[in-house]
Amino acid sequence: MLNQSRILIMILYLLVCNRQVFSQCSPRQEIWDSLKKIEENTIAPDAENLKQLKKLHQAYLKCYPPSDSIYARIVHRIGGIYSKTGETETAIQFTKEAVSVNLRGTKGTDRSFLANSYFNLSTFYSQLYLYEDSHKALDECIAISRQFPAKYFLTTMAFEQKSYAFFQTGDYQKSIETADAGILFAKAIGDPIAEASLLSQKAQAQVELDDLQKAEENIKKTITIFSGDAYYTDRLATSYSVYAQLLTTRRDFRSAIIYYKKSFALNETSANWVQCSRDMLNLGYLYDYHLHDTSNALLCYKKGLTMVDKSNDDYQRSGLYINMGVLFWRQKDYEQALQYYQKALNALPIHFADQSIKNNPTVTMLMLVSNDYFVSTLLANKAEAFLDLYKIKKNKDLLHAALSTYQLADKAVDLMRWKQYGEQSKLFWRGKTKKMYENAIEACYLANDVNLAFFFMEKSRAVLLNDNLNELGASAKLPPAEIQKDQEYRVKVITAQQKWAASTLDKNESDKNQAKLLQAKAEFENYIRSLEKKYPAYYQYKYTADVPSLKDLQTYLSERKASFVHYFINDSVTYILGITPENARLTKLSKKQFDPAKLGDFVRICSEKQALINNYGSFATLSYDLQKTLFQPLQLPRGKVIICSDGFLVPFEALSKDPQGRQPLLGDHIFDYVYSAGYLLKNLAAAPSEGNFIGFAPVHFQPYLQVADLKKAGSSLQEAAAFYSSSKVFTGDESTKNNFVNYITGYSIVNVFSHASAEASNSEPLLFMQDSVIRLSELQLSRNLATRLVVLSACETNVGKNATGEGIYSLARGFTSAGIPSIAATLWKADEQAIYDISIIFHKYLAQGLPKDEALQKAKLDFIACNSLEKSLPYYWANMILIGNADPVELNSPNTGWIIGLGLVALVVFTVVIYRKKAKTSSSKKPSF
Template sequence: MNKFLLSFSLFFFSQKLFSQSLKFEQVTNEIEKSSNLADKESIEFLEKIKQDWNKCKYPKDSNLAKINHFIGRRYRFLGLDNKNDKFLVKAIAYTLEAVAINSQNKKYISEQNLANSYLNLGLLFYESENQNLKESKKYLEKALALSKKFISKIDISFQASDLLSRISISEGDYSRSIKYSQISKKIAEDLKNTEYLLASITKLSESYQKLGDLKNAKGVLWSALSLSSSPKTKNENHFYGEVYSNLAILESSEQDFLEMSKYFKKSYFFFYKAESNYGMAMVKNNWAYILWQNGFDSQALHLYKESLEIVENINLKVRIHDNISVLYSKIGNYSNAIYHLTEAFKLYNINYNNQIVSKYTPVFLKVENKGYLLDLFVNFSKILKQDFKKNNETRFLQNGINSLFNADHLVDFMRQEHTGTLSKYFWRNKTRSLYENAIETCYLLRDYEKAYYFMEKSRAVMLNDKLNELGAKQKLNETDQEKERDFQRKIIELNTKIEAETKATEKEKLNSQLFDLQEQQERFVKSLETKYPAYYQLKYNTQIGTLKQMQAYLKTNFKDKNANMVSYFFGDSASYAMVISPTKAEVKQFKYDVAQNQEFVNFLATNQGTKADFARILSMGSVIYQKLIKPLNIPKGHLIISQDGVFMPFEALSSSAASAQYLLKDYAISYTYSGQFLLKKAVETKFWPNQSFVGFAPVEFNNQLNSLKTSDLTLGNVAKNYWFSNTFTGKVATKAKFLQQAKDHKIVQIFTHAFADSLDTEPKIYFADDALKISELNAEDQFNTQLLVLSACKTGVGKLAKGEGVLSLARGFSMLGIPATITSLWSVEDKNTYQLTELFYIYLNQGLSKDEALQKAKLEFLELHPNAGPTDWACMVLVGQTLQLNNNTPVLLVLSVIFVISIIAGGLYFDRNRRAA
């Protein structure tokens, strides 16, 4: 039957159908016959059926939804074939109508058909010219969640998870991409579909590679090569091209250039068979990049230009222009470098004129691969800075600063989009060069206001985000707060089960459950952002304090006392120290090997206390002092240090290599994760007298740890400083009791064991019955505590995340809103820890600020132990607010006594009057 006859018969059927009032369930099979028509004819036929359906006033059921869905699908094909966004807009409108009908909870409504419409909406928002990834992800996630409920929709599950993985990669959310790729890979394996499996594996490998997990990246690629020795379809050839291209990149990272070249050639061969210009251009671009990195500039430029001639994909074209620009700037050809960057910006519809783009600009939403745009901004600023050094024109630097502000705004934007913690840490590490470049540019301009801004944005931003989120949660009602906490608890429980599970099949099931739970949590949190505008605004507040605010903080909180803050940044090419006083600020540039800090801390933690060891401590400390402190000319008094990288006890540095001239004697030193951390206002809470102090000393542990036999006695001595105190010792010092009691006490003291290292081991602190992991703190409410003292080893130790700092237990508690923590950097003899702690509380209760109290305690310790080295006393450091704690217990006690006396006196008065009567 030719198309004309088919079209005529379908039209005749539509007339007969509605004239004879057939049951509307029978329409479905006839609708599907429209698939044999061309797109426009099919749309006309379906539109006629829809008009007659509405004219006959048939119910809005799944058949009507199907009509709309089919019309939407045909408009999508027209839009893609003709590259006309108007058709895609119509496709979205019809598909949304189908969704509205199938979302009704009524008879004759088929929920499972929603999965198809959700998928189509996800594709449409992704494919449209005004690409809307936010809407695309929303509908793809709905398609994935719904299709899991119906076996017949397994193909929908694959397509949704596969596209979600692709979008996650483009947004730089690699940990999330891994999750979606694992889902699509499992579905592909169940379906025994080679193309699907290859598609999943290439995305999974790329995500592992981006996160630095080269072992897993290579492993999944080799598993792909075992699937087939001879790809049969264009798609299979394309995916094999991607597999070999990724293998080539991995081999280059291991400096095996012979294998790299072999794999690039194979990759190009398979892309050629697949007739993929994108693939062939990608191979040439990647190969050129590696050649350029190894000094083969002319060969690299030749390959770049070849790839630019054949590439059609906008994102890859942007990447190639950017790479050519970097190559030209390397050889000093800045005009050509800027030309290629300008061409790259044009491809993203950005007419770049060095102006600061608002962080809320729609430009960021439209760009699919935001990592590429970030590189454009950063590289543009680098080229302008190099041009300045050549021509000494300040305007180049100012334009470069504008470009770096755009990059910084984009980083904020990306961080809000990312859900995976690993992805966030990846981008904090990747953007470190951005901030080094920005700080250097500000230094050259002598613009210390902006230097302070970029210093702050270079550190502990995720901690700031967490504190913003804590504040935002106060805007939720109690029901929603409890639901959010419940999600966190369930996630923690599942993670614990996964960690303990040894069977691979069971582990896989638990991981699947965890992913589903995390998806539910994310949907719930997104609903809160819509439901509570104030919650959204506080949560995503990316503003930071200014230099003037930091100076006002120093002036207000230290008054007539000398107070300075030093913020360090240790870069690859140069290091910087910004010294801030209440009245001025200055940036110093110098060369420094930051590895000396870790080496010094390691030696303090492990030395045996011999004379030779003591001499080496003084020598090492003196060398660091000469570099980091002496050139800054900081007046004696209070010193706040914002460190970069490992926490090092500056008070242990000596101005002399011959004798112990510790900084401790001249400065009351405290530390902060950032200036912004100090400027955060703690929750104002009025503590009852019995909530002034709470202490925990388990003494004995269920974890085969050494007993801390005198810790309960020391806790008792400390508690005597307070009129009202609560102490939990022995078996009652449990994890549950700590979580129940600690958050509502002003001061929390813990004598216990802790464990942390600089690798991936999660820090934990031990109680009588169980250990508390840092991840478990995520489920806790904001602590009202004003000071937490962790008298346990290594509570300030943890994995170093570049751009964020040390992920220690102390930092974990800081994320709960605790403004000040005393933490330890290494293991010390118990008696030394206990004595230092007792001395600290004595001075604290004399009304001294926290930094002065700790300084006095250490100085008195040295007087009591003249031969003690920094190993014995420098491990305890104060992080956060230094302000003195107003001890209102005596005042309340006096008021209570007056109140009681008043009652007794009143009773006696009335009794005397009664008797007189």
């Protein structure tokens, strides 16, 4: 009994003790109420709120498992306060904890609050310049917040923040596309304020891309909306700043100054120190660059630095130092400029503290930079200052410092390009880097360094084309299922693009199609990112930035007994690098020595038959002048010459060796044209071919296409096909877009006798089939091609928009991007019969196994020899040129197996017959005894 009494007492004691323990735990509702009070107490200092939140955190963990929405919200708020105190990494840790809880989806969690946590994470990553992680967090925020009406405000904010992040990294096209996606969502939910904020961000990117009319429409709309409510002061300030940028671009400097000052005043009122410093940076640049007001510019920059000290924005501080360096560079104080450029490098968050102007960060350090266009511009400025200082002091160390800095700037350009997904943004920055490469080549010229000059010339052109071809090669390293999926995404994007372009005037329909296009692009980009992570070999191959060495090219030339010429042409200067298997020589021409406008004049007069006939004397003089300036000084041997031109295509074979225009270079040289030496040397894999030749000649076209019939196209195509042992021809109604897409991949040579359109105003060049058109963008869908040569016997197949640093976006380039190594294409509207005749003779020589460039040269010479004097005009024969690899096309031999077999049978039969005859003769002549 005693023992039982003791046990009972002990049980009662434990129950009482446990009750006391339980009584120390606050109910969840009480903790929730305390949390709400802290959230609503905006007056209390952050330190006090953080202290209270930590107490709640400890109390919660003491009594409850960390697995519901209350706990997630506590750590979310703690993370938010740590970010304000500058402890961003700690902020990320707490916020990630909030995400992990609500992601479980168990009872008591709140999926909708994930949107808040992801939005905060994106902000914290952005503060650390981890833009890729920031984009991912924003994508998650958008995906979740769209599911909950109460979180729609976060959706539009996430679109705006993502658009701005793209803007900061120079990807202006993606900035606009992201803003558009947000605008469509804001319209759908009826939120005009969110729509206006996104329009403001879109306008900012449009100003950079020089789309000023649309930018002005958008920014004026936002100013009108935000001016009516003091609550939107910060947004109104941003709109004023964007409008000031637009006005600066339009050279309305007085109005721009007014709006920059308006923006600064509003930002100062709201203590937005980062934006204050940006206003001062932009205003200072206006004073310096446009008004040459050095004193006011310096005042703005110094004021901007005081604002940066309050915000601690490393990139903004670096930007101000850069602009101060530019200011002193304009004053020709190059040493002072270099000091400020070095300060700008030291200010970047890349752990580079070396203050010696001759030293630069390492490539590894550059990889820590999230704003690559920013640092590439800084390095290009620094290199230019070294170059200018060398011209004064003639110190070779300064020249070498310039060259090493240009090489590092080129690396930064590569890093920037790899991070950008928008083609327009890439083209924009290719244009911006043109001047950098010009200066780098000048430094090579002064240093007499032809090897480095060749490197910079290669890096100055067709880089995006090389990226496309790298991606094709990288795709071969993927499993078949991934290749198929990649193709499906590409088809989806191009289809959506065309559907949106063809939208009617119905605004709702256009908005829907635009939304589908933006969604298709986003899905494709996410898929590409996943490939880059899953398949390292794909990533490495796709992003290789190697260019061939000059020695590699000379080995290639030696094997083919050829020469190579690199032309780098700008408004004020032209550089020519002539390369033979043994030597390389860099030449410089001033604008006085050579005016690039003459190239356009030459092609223009070549392409107009009557003008050529009426003004042949002027043409002959121009032709001789160009030959004497651009070609003769190179002293190249007779034979093959590969021309790598810079943003222009001129038929060099039509240049004349005499002032009367009677001796075109066609007789002495065999010309081929390439986008770059790297493109020429690239080994483009080919699938096995089904046949040697396939041709398309629509002859007549559907009425809605509004193009003339080509009555002789069918018979001419049949004549060309007759030279090949294995051929397929589609003429008339069979020459459809569907047959073209389905069949071209399996044949070594493709020939099209049709119409093409490539006016500079068109969005993209078109190739006409009987029932439809094939667009330049659609050519990118072709994969696993056996095709080695495409002959485009149509008008203007080598014409299109000229993208600085990339060349002409033509149908020929489209086929090249698809991985076809050689294209024969036209430069102007062809004479129909002449182009047919030359194409037929061209195929005759190709079928005989001649190299492509020799076959085309012989075809032109034969055409001239067999025709009237008029047909010797370049208008008729100089139109078609060869682009790419000039080696012979390897053709399938005809199937002679049955002939060999029949021969063997005949041989056996013949042997048996002879044997029997001999045996019979022997038996008839038996000896007698």
